[in-house]
Amino acid sequence: MKMFNPPHPGEIVREECLAPLGLSVTSAAAALGVSRKALSELLNGHAGISPEMAIRLTKAFGGSPETWLGMQMHYDLWQVEQRAGAIQVARLAPPPAA
Template sequence: MSTLRNIHPGEVLLEEFLIPLEITAYRLAKDTDIPQTRISQILKGKRRITADTAMRFSSYFGNTPQFWLGLQADYDIEEEKRNNAAVFQRIRQRRKTMDTVCEG
């Protein structure tokens, strides 16, 4: 079974927002007061979406900052799983979980 490709938030920005809405990276940068280099790096998958960027995108596109930060978190978690799977497999779960600690 093949693994699905991990999609960077910059690809979502491009494919789901900029292209359909006919917005250029330059226009997005100007309208959101984000440096054009930051927009370009996000679109290339070279830069993360920060809380500041998420706030600006959500104000501009009419969605929530959580949408943008959620995309970034999902991407980051998948990257960690792929890049460090062996490390996480070696970690043993504690017998007593927080649920049992909080019950007592």
């Protein structure tokens, strides 16, 4: 089922993972083994969840890498679908059978 305007995964990390544990960006970044800047960019929606970050999030907070990556894919796809009408593509079809 498609989600209407899914939240950026960084918002989920902030609200569902960091906030309940009272973690600051600095302490969470250290625990994840990433820079404060890298985590901040994710939390603020300026970066997405990479496969490596999905593994880190799984190890730190649970879930599965597929779930984390799925959240990112749903967010990205919804964003692109909002401007799909502006994407110009020529329809291609196989040549007629001889």
